[in-house]
Amino acid sequence: MKNFYLLALFVILSSCNEKKLTDKVQQSSHQGTIYAIKNVNIIPMTKKNKVIKNATIVIENNKILSINNSIPNNSITIDGADKWLISGLIDMHVHNLSNGSFSKGYPTRGATLSFDTQNQMTPYIANGVTTVFELSGRIGHFKQRDEIGSGDAIGPRIAIAAVIDGKGNEIVATTPLEGRQSVRNAKGLGYRFIKVYTWLNQDTFKAIIDEAKKQDMKVVGHIPKAFEGEPSENFFIPHFGLIAHAEELSKQTNNFNYEKAKEFAQLAKENNTWLIPNLTNMVWIIKQAKSLESIKNLTTLKYVHPLMQNKWLTSNRYNKNATQELIDFFQKQANFHKMIVKAFKEAGVPMLVGTDAGISGIVRGFSIHDELKLLVEAGFTNEEALTSATRLGAEWLEINDKIGTVEAGKFADLILLDENPLEDISNTRKISGVFVNGKWIDKNKIDTMLSNVETWNDNNKKKFQWKNRNEL
Numbered sequence: 001m002k003n004f005y006l007l008a009l010f011v012i013l014s015s016c017n018e019k020k021l022t023d024k025v026q027q028s029s030h031q032g033t034i035y036a037i038k039n040v041n042i043i044p045m046t047k048k049n050k051v052i053k054n055a056t057i058v059i060e061n062n063k064i065l066s067i068n069n070s071i072p073n074n075s076i077t078i079d080g081a082d083k084w085l086i087s088g089l090i091d092m093h094v095h096n097l098s099n100g101s102f103s104k105g106y107p108t109r110g111a112t113l114s115f116d117t118q119n120q121m122t123p124y125i126a127n128g129v130t131t132v133f134e135l136s137g138r139i140g141h142f143k144q145r146d147e148i149g150s151g152d153a154i155g156p157r158i159a160i161a162a163v164i165d166g167k168g169n170e171i172v173a174t175t176p177l178e179g180r181q182s183v184r185n186a187k188g189l190g191y192r193f194i195k196v197y198t199w200l201n202q203d204t205f206k207a208i209i210d211e212a213k214k215q216d217m218k219v220v221g222h223i224p225k226a227f228e229g230e231p232s233e234n235f236f237i238p239h240f241g242l243i244a245h246a247e248e249l250s251k252q253t254n255n256f257n258y259e260k261a262k263e264f265a266q267l268a269k270e271n272n273t274w275l276i277p278n279l280t281n282m283v284w285i286i287k288q289a290k291s292l293e294s295i296k297n298l299t300t301l302k303y304v305h306p307l308m309q310n311k312w313l314t315s316n317r318y319n320k321n322a323t324q325e326l327i328d329f330f331q332k333q334a335n336f337h338k339m340i341v342k343a344f345k346e347a348g349v350p351m352l353v354g355t356d357a358g359i360s361g362i363v364r365g366f367s368i369h370d371e372l373k374l375l376v377e378a379g380f381t382n383e384e385a386l387t388s389a390t391r392l393g394a395e396w397l398e399i400n401d402k403i404g405t406v407e408a409g410k411f412a413d414l415i416l417l418d419e420n421p422l423e424d425i426s427n428t429r430k431i432s433g434v435f436v437n438g439k440w441i442d443k444n445k446i447d448t449m450l451s452n453v454e455t456w457n458d459n460n461k462k463k464f465q466w467k468n469r470n471e472l
């Protein structure tokens, strides 16, 4: 009997070892692997962006080694005939779930609710999103990034912003002094970006942005409510680098006309403030306000964590608070957002693709293709939409020497498409495979990864009910 236990223990131990070993083997086999995509049409996304037809691109380890140069003998060949290669997409506005607890803990208790990193990251990868900007950064997001970095999970590169708000958030600052200290604290914790939020007072907002400049941290965010009804010059202040939604501007005015949009655009241009239009967000707010059928019929809902699926369906604030009057107002806002996009484009203000992924109705990864399409409907060319989702995002994050274009020396974050996205932006959905930091994930693997997420979510629906969250 004792031997049986020993044997069982040994089997458990050795199977653990085996798993670790295979992970290591997979990683080491990835190291040193050379891929060559032959006869592919490359859309480089550089400033000139001249398509390189029937090209050969070689990927070694995690970098692009060469374009139209010799192919090393030991490389694995991928047939790129009639296919199109673009740079991996960047979603500049996401919210990933990180470990935590709804119930109050005790000093030595860790998170009671943990989210599998791979399950969260798979939808990004399946959609060619190879970089994301986490706009409600918490310690757990650093852990996710480390897991990806060490090869324990396959996921996008993650930039992380710390939120500073005037109330109701983890970091609260109500005076300029507190604002400045909060920036320095965030830097000490390892954040590189600050997100300013809705409830900051005017002076604290200004002090945070000024301190961030001193600390060499870029600032993204909301325009605080405290500026409503004030001249727009008051919040377009130096170093406020990026507005997180067009909605931030529509909240500042009742004049939903092109003149007002042009005024915002001019000030943004002068102040070098870029914009994430985030048109998807308002489209989804309206859909949910009208009816929850929109969520029920969402074909990608199955890739959302079951706790959030349940929340979106049973505790949906957009739906709960909806009146016809409010829906009409949202529609006016949505129309104004399109004017804002047009005016910003005319003024030459760079705009970035960001989707608010993780907010109800907005499914990680999949949402980027929706946003691209909405931007084209609002007046972007297909090429401009792609640029906003690749090179420009990399420029704002100041990693454009590493990602954002298809050029030798850059990290191999690439999407192989079956059809040309310059002809029809919807072709970004026709993914034949993705290189994530040099790791090749073909369509079959993508489908397997997605079905793993779906299966896990389905199997755990009972456990994750929103109304029972305090017991989790």
Ligand SMILES: [Zn+2]
Pocket (backbone or CB within 6 Å): 093, 094, 095, 135, 356
């Ligand atoms: Zn957001």
